[in-house]
Amino acid sequence: MESDYTYTExxxxxxxxxxxxxxxxxxxxxxxxxxxxxxxxxxxDETAAGDTLQEVFLKIWRNIDRYxxxxxxxxxxxxxxTRNTSIDMLRSKAHRLDKxxxxxxxxxxxxxxxxxxxxxxxxxxxxxxxxxxxxxxxxIIDLSYYKGCTQEExxxxxxxPLGTVKTRTRLAMIRLRNLLKTI
Numbered sequence: 001m002e003s004d005y006t007y008t009e010x011x012x013x014x015x016x017x018x019x020x021x022x023x024x025x026x027x028x029x030x031x032x033x034x035x036x037x038x039x040x041x042x043x044x045d046e047t048a049a050g051d052t053l054q055e056v057f058l059k060i061w062r063n064i065d066r067y068x069x070x071x072x073x074x075x076x077x078x079x080x081x082t083r084n085t086s087i088d089m090l091r092s093k094a095h096r097l098d099k100x101x102x103x104x105x106x107x108x109x110x111x112x113x114x115x116x117x118x119x120x121x122x123x124x125x126x127x128x129x130x131x132x133x134x135x136x137x138x139x140i141i142d143l144s145y146y147k148g149c150t151q152e153e154x155x156x157x158x159x160x161p162l163g164t165v166k167t168r169t170r171l172a173m174i175r176l177r178n179l180l181k182t183i
Contacts, residue, residue: 009074016064028057031075035082042086042146052089056082087148129179137172144169 007015007026015023035056039049059081067077130138143149143157151169155162 009069013064013067013069013074016061024057024061027060031078032057034075035078038079038082039086042083042148043089048089049086052082052086056085059085083145090148129176132179133172133175136168137175140165140168141172141176 007023012023012027016027032053036049036053039052039056040046043049043052056078060078063081067074071077130141133141139158140154143154144151149157151162151165155165158165
């Protein structure tokens with residue numbers, strides 16, 4: 001039965017580049033829950049996350065020729081589109097800084113249903129890796145990656161010098177890189 005068929009990443013990319021609507025529907029059905037979870041995590045608003053998800057899939061359809069498998073996996077590319085589109089949405093709505101403050105683990109809304117290509121964003125093990133960072137580093141990563149704050153905004157929110165934010169960010173990124181190498 002064709003509905004049970006699982007496409008490889010190469011087949012998905014090839015089909016999208018050929019503008020195959022069946023492949024695009026498959027991609028949406030199997031990846032939208034995880035991408036919606038990322039948008040919801042960043043935006044903390046179901047309506048905005050749904051709108052963002054639509055925009056993300058339009059960008060994927062229109063820009064698939066820009067995808068380069070040498071730079072990373074298709075799922076990672078789509079996650080980055082989702083993250084960037086969500087952050088653009090946050091900035092366009094001019095959310096107040098106090099709405100950006102949340103601990104990394106407090107508001108995870110990722111879909112946990114069955115996905116045939118990749119299980120969810122947690123398939124990457126990000127939540128377990130982030131738990132290995134100290135609290136100061138987790139807060140910096142949460143504010144910069146998930147909430148889209150600039151380093152200047154983070155300094156203001158946390159009431160610490162900009163240089164401290166830059167140092168903590170650098171140390172967190174080094175630690176994450178080392179942790180991800182062991183996975």
